[in-house]
Structures are given as C-alpha cells and as structure tokens.
Amino acid sequence: MSLLLEVEGLDKRFGGLHVTRSVSFRLAAGDRLALIGPNGAGKTTLVNQVSGVLRSDKGGIRLGGKDVTGLSQARRVRMGLARTFQITTLAPHLPVQRQIEMALFEREGLSARAWRSIDDYPRLQDEARALLGRFGLLAHAATPTEDLAYGEQRLIEMALALALRPKVLLLDEPMAGVPKGDGTRLLSALDALPKDLAVLIIEHDMDLVFRFANRIVVLAEGAVLADGSPDQIRRDPRVRAAYLGHPA
Numbered sequence: 001m002s003l004l005l006e007v008e009g010l011d012k013r014f015g016g017l018h019v020t021r022s023v024s025f026r027l028a029a030g031d032r033l034a035l036i037g038p039n040g041a042g043k044t045t046l047v048n049q050v051s052g053v054l055r056s057d058k059g060g061i062r063l064g065g066k067d068v069t070g071l072s073q074a075r076r077v078r079m080g081l082a083r084t085f086q087i088t089t090l091a092p093h094l095p096v097q098r099q100i101e102m103a104l105f106e107r108e109g110l111s112a113r114a115w116r117s118i119d120d121y122p123r124l125q126d127e128a129r130a131l132l133g134r135f136g137l138l139a140h141a142a143t144p145t146e147d148l149a150y151g152e153q154r155l156i157e158m159a160l161a162l163a164l165r166p167k168v169l170l171l172d173e174p175m176a177g178v179p180k181g182d183g184t185r186l187l188s189a190l191d192a193l194p195k196d197l198a199v200l201i202i203e204h205d206m207d208l209v210f211r212f213a214n215r216i217v218v219l220a221e222g223a224v225l226a227d228g229s230p231d232q233i234r235r236d237p238r239v240r241a242a243y244l245g246h247p248a
C-alpha cells in the first residue's frame with residue numbers, strides 16, 4: 001500500500017507546556033488509524049498540526065510523498081487532506097444540500113463567483129444529492145441544518161469532508177455529544193467510508209476504536225506510548241497501566 005501521510009518528529013509547545021513530543025506515525029491507503037490517549041494527551045493539538053491549523057515547532061509532514069510542513073490548511077485540503085472538528089462547525093440556517101454544495105463549490109474553485117449561480121451547475125447539485133444519499137440524509141436536503149438531530153449534523157460534517165475528495169481524512173471525535181441511541185448511523189457511515197481512503201480518528205469510545213481501527217497509536221503526555229494492531233495495544237502492559245487501566 002502506498003504511504004499517504006508521513007508524520008515525523010512533530011513537536012508543539014504552548015509557552016512552557018510541551019504538548020506534543022517528537023510524534024511520528026504513517027498512514028497508507030485504506031488504513032484505519034485510531035489515535036487514543038487520556039484527556040489532555042495532545043491528540044487534538046497533533047491533528048491541528050497535521051491539518052495545518054497549528055504550525056509545528058519541529059518535525060515534518062509529507063502528504064502523498066510531498067512535503068507540506070510549511071503549507072496552509074487550505075493548500076493541504078487541496079492536496080487531499082480533509083478533517084472534521086470536535087465541535088460542529090456547520091452554518092445553522094443553511095439547508096443541508098446547500099451546505100454540501102458550498103463545499104463542492106469551494107473544491108471546484110468556484111466560490112469567488114456569484115453564489116446564486118449554483119443552479120447553473122447541475123453536476124454539482126447531483127453530486128451533493130449523491131453524497132446526501134450515501135449518508136441517508138436525502139429526505140433532509142431542504143431542511144435547515146439546525147433542525148436536524150445532533151448525530152445527523154455530525155453525518156453532514158463527514159459528508160462535507162468527503163465532498164473534498166480527500167485521500168486522507170482526519171476525524172476528531174465524530175461521536176462526541178451524540179446520544180448512544182443515535183450512534184448506529186454514525187458507525188454505519190464510518191464503515192461505509194471509501195475503502196482506499198486513509199482515515200485517522202480521535203475517539204474516546206473504546207468499543208468504536210477497537211471495532212473500527214486496524215491500527216492504534218496511543219499518545220500519553222504528548223509522546224507516542226505505543227503503535228500497533230488493536231490486539232497488540234490491548235495486550236500492551238504499558239498501555240494498560242497508563243491508559244486503559246484494566247485488562248481490555
């Protein structure tokens with residue numbers, strides 16, 4: 001499998017606080033990597049560094065073999081790196097389909113032109129509807145986003161990220177705030193992500209992590225404590241002592 005994301009020795013300090021410490025990992029096409037660790041371990045900071053929200057103090061990031069360390073988040077998106085955020089970032093009043101169409105416009109570099117001309121692009125409207133169909137949201141195409149259940153809004157965020165046709169997808173706690181009963185659709189959506197996409201997920205729900213991931217990186221106090229298959233992680237005494245706290 002070809003390597004899509006190579007993270008080498010990333011470091012970040014906030015003043016005196018050393019938050020990520022020489023973190024390295026790699027993602028190949030089709031990988032499902034879960035990044036786990038206690039609260040404050042540095043997971044979101046790391047994803048912010050990888051996606052370009054935060055500049056790293058040290059280390060390098062390669063995307064599809066190209067050095068993107070100094071590039072903006074927007075450039076990284078255009079090169080195939082998409083992400084979702086821990087907290088929903090959707091426009092509340094916008095109908096669901098328009099929300100997706102805006103992302104498609106952005107991807108196609110059309111956003112500088114008059115927004116109302118979306119009707120001139122039936123191809124993008126069809127693509128938006130296909131994406132909504134994939135996530136079981138077609139019935140809500142005309143619904144204002146804020147009227148949807150929280151779990152459905154998280155699905156829209158995933159659809160938005162996929163609208164960018166990424167090679168690498170970073171998901172920051174997609175289940176956060178979703179009531180237990182509404183989690184099933186999110187799980188199915190995760191299972192149905194394109195097979196060749198490389199996915200990195202931050203998630204506290206260990207059932208989901210061990211079900212979804214083919215590899216797990218454990219972060220503790222900003223450094224990689226372990227990197228291995230779910231079975232290796234489950235059996236790793238350091239992980240059990242430092243994080244899981246009990247035999248998984």
Ligand SMILES: Nc1ncnc2c1ncn2[C@@H]1O[C@H](COP(=O)(O)OP(=O)(O)OP(=O)(O)O)[C@@H](O)[C@H]1O
Nearest residue numbers: 014015017019037038039040041042043044045046
């Ligand atoms: N912008 C910032 N300025 C100062 N300190 C920060 C900043 N962002 C994060 N931190 C600190 O860095 C540490 C790591 O935070 P981070 O959010 O990356 O951890 P996390 O593993 O994602 O935690 P959680 O699981 O609770 O989301 C914490 O001590 C946090 O308070």
